[in-house]
Amino acid sequence: MFALNGQTFGLKNLTVSFERELKSKDMSAQSSGTEQAEQGDKAATLNVSGLIAFHDIHKLEALQTMSSAKDDKGNRMVYTIVEEMANAFKIKKVRFSGRFSAAQQDNVMAWQVSFQLKESNSVAEQKEARQKEQTKAEPTQNPRFQQSLKQNKEASR
DSSP states (O other), X not given: OOEETTEEOOOEEEEEEEEOOEEEEEOOTTSSOOOEEEEEEOOOEEEEEEEEEGGXXXXXXXXXXXXXXXXXXXXXXXXXXEOHHHHHTTOOEEEEEEEEEEXXXXXXXXXXXXXXXXXXXXXXXXXXXXXXXXXXXXXXXXXXXXXXXXXXXXXXX
């Protein structure tokens, strides 16, 4: 089953593949070393393809409309996805990215549809945000801040 925001599209012969770029940079310069600098896990991409029957043209139209929809700020809309591969990789929210194509398939009376969905607010992003929140020092914990407060109190006496 494949659904975006609870809407299904009747995709037959559905295939979904998963990709994630694990970004790193070579630190060996011109030596033969194998050191790498981690640059984080990037958002996952789901490559989706399937057939939509000719008599379900309204489903093709709905899918294409969703692929080009934007919010008030001009960003691509984010959708809640229901699909086995997405569930296996804990992908909950996606947005259309890259390409969207539909080609007529006369031999099966359907359109071959393919598109890419990019993960939005990924697990890696959530972890990184939590780590940043945990490492932020409160102004009251800052020794310089405490010292300044003490000096201000003494100066105002």
